[in-house]
Amino acid sequence: MMTLPSLPFDYKDLEPFIDEETVHIHYDKHHQTYLAKLNAALEGTEAASLSLDTIIAQANSLPKAVKNNGGGVWNHSFYWACLGKGKNTPSSRMMGLLSASFGSLEGFQTAFMDAGLALFGSGWVWLEKNTDGTLAISTTTNQDNPMNDRASAHLVLTCDVWEHAYYLKYRNMRADYLKNFWEVVNWEAVEGFYDAPYTFGA
Template sequence: MFSLTRVIAHNIRNARTKFTLPELAYNYKALEPIISGEIMEIHHTKHHQAYITNYNAAEEKLKVAVEKGDASAIIALQGALRFNGGGHINHSIFWNNLTPESTKPSAEMNSAIEASFGSFEKMVQLLSAVSVGVQGSGWGWLGYDKNEGKIKAVACANQDPLQATTGLIPLLGIDVWEHAYYLQYRNVRADYVKSIFDVINWNDVSERLRKAKE
């Protein structure tokens, strides 16, 4: 679970530069017609940037609260750190999970998918169902369970980060917040989820699995 103690320890140990908005490896229109350039630009420069701005502000407040020994303020900041920090983590994965190029899962990824789900098609069906079924806002994920050696399809609410919430190592995330698709797909989330598989960067997903298994 998301640990307040870890958050505090992290902030005390890491006197580092603030989070900044990562650059995309492709231009905003590169994923069209699957995801419009307008959506990508707003999503990246407005929504992701807002998570970063708010996280950095909360972290500064936490630093002051820790220095003052203000336990009430420290506790009160946990929600902002979780939400905005999770938003930054999730979106940083999401951008790299997407590509305008045609890619395929590695042999290792294919084997893991077949062992975990039975087939690639069944994995897509399950991940799609999990993603479409999120109530309100959240994410559908493929995550690697290091203990069981399997890939699992799960949902996380809001901006809860997968690993801190479930212990699964994130491989592939599908953002099903309305800001990720509404301008183009309106309220038909299922069409957006179905289409997004055409721009998944399986090279990135496969590399994440390789690193997760180390």
């Protein structure tokens, strides 16, 4: 049986940009439900002995319920790990890395927000580290993860653009949610994921 990592901050810590009630429903209900369904889908199967990271990398050859709920668990755990209170400025090193690939911090943020806005329906926006150290933006739909198709994908940052991530506070205004997302990104954590990829439960 897998369990969820604890939230790395208090429910109210992302206020006013992401409200306490949204974090409660998102973590306590949505995220926990993915976990419960993943555990149910894994029970009694060979995949039950795999780590979630391995499940994500092999998801395309596993049952749909394992892929979808495994993605729901992994993606949200990584999302929470990227967020926090009051650490919203990239270091000069991180700033340099973003500028090298996107021209500037603002250039990166605009490209990331544009990708989130262009994503039809529910899904995720990702910042990935290429093998040469440069950075790139990608998106996935539903609870898919870039590692489903490319096991070696090195994920640095993510943003959940499912409506449940923002609808209570922002209603249909995904653009406003994406704009305020930058206020709660924990750049120290993100820089850590540039150096060593996130591992579920680590």
